[in-house]
Amino acid sequence: MNFYQHYNRLYASKDYRAEATVVLDLLTNGDGADCQRLLEVGCGTGSHSRAFAAHNISVTAVDTDEEMIASAQAAGPHDGVTFIAGPVEQLPPDQFDGAAAMFNVVNYVTDRTSLISMFQAVASHLHPASSFVFDCWNGVAALIDPPRNEVRDFLSDGWSYHVTMTAVTDPMRQLVEVSNEFDAEGPGGEAHHFSNRLIHRLWTPAELTDVAREAGFSSVHFMRWMVPGKQATAEDWKIMAVARRGAA
Ligand SMILES: C[S@@+](CC[C@H](N)C(=O)[O-])C[C@H]1O[C@@H](n2cnc3c(N)ncnc32)[C@H](O)[C@@H]1O
Known part of the structure; x- marks a missing residue:
């Protein structure tokens, strides 16, 4: 088994349902009836x-x-969801009522040209005056207080995990390389070792606002992670944003 097969257990403590509710409230100003068709970018295992x-x-x-x-398709019934492998830039033309990219998807995009291209593709798939909600590491907070190495032990669905995370930050390039080593032991005593490595770009809210405006969004509002009523500050390591598509 590799990282993908363990992914849902590794993140089982993440409250996806609560996040989805907050995202939909942000997309519809609290009125869920307005968002009937949603585009999700970076859906992972779904x-x-x-x-x-x-x-x-x-x-x-x-x-x-x-x-x-x-993994998303194999994870069981997914009524109402169409999973598509590929970049949002290659989606056929269509119009959605809202878009979301959750769990640091924008940090995976490490250069400005690619980020503009992704935001443009999202904007072009949205009805005028609809919104794109995303969350991310706050580059300002992360550059002041870079990610630290971490060791975590936890249980999930009968498996025990020992995770060693090493983070190397290059502040001048606003990049962090995160390497995770996983030791997993299953209910029957089976042992798996696997690893993953990712590069995250530490985008600041100012950079994200510039990119969003260049891509066709009229405004971007940053708030604390899962506290939509609170404006994000330089100390908030994890933030979320609503980018409003300009009116037609
Ligand atoms: C941390 S995972 C989050 C997955 C899922 N949203 C979740 O919360 O479990 C980030 C995902 O973003 C995807 N991703 C990164 N850049 C992307 C892009 N430009 N377009 C679509 N997906 C992208 C990665 O492949 C990865 O699966």
Whole structure:
């Protein structure tokens, strides 16, 4: 078993349902009736996708990582969700009532040209005056207080995990390399060792606002992670944003 097969257990403590509710409230100003068709970028194994679809909306969920999409499709029934492997830039023309990219998807995009291209693709798939909600590491907070190495032990669905995370920050390039080593032991005593490595770009809210405006969004509002009523500050390491598409 590799990272993909363990993914849902590794993140089982993440409250996808609560996140989906907050995202939909942000997309509809609290009135869920307005968002019937949602575009999700960076759906991973589909946990947000299923949580969105549980609100009786249809979800088109894309991820560039084919193994993630395969896990999403294998994870069981997904009524209301269409999973597509590939970049949002390659989606056929369509119009959605809102878009979301959750769990640091924008940090995976490490150069400005690619980020503009992703935001433009999202904007071009949105009805005028609809919104794109995303969350991310706050580059300002992370550059002041860079991610630290960490060792975590936890249990999930009968498995025990020992995770060693090493983070190397390059502040001048606003990049962090995160390497995770996982030791997993299953209910029957089976042992797996696997690893993953990712590079995250530490985008600041000012940079994200510039990119969003260049891509066709008229405004971006940053708030504390899962506290939509509180404006984000330089100390908030994890933030979320609503980018409003300009009116037609
Ligand atoms: C941390 S995972 C989050 C997955 C899922 N949203 C979740 O919360 O479990 C980030 C995902 O974003 C995807 N991703 C990164 N850049 C992307 C892009 N430009 N378009 C689509 N997916 C992207 C990665 O492949 C990865 O699966």
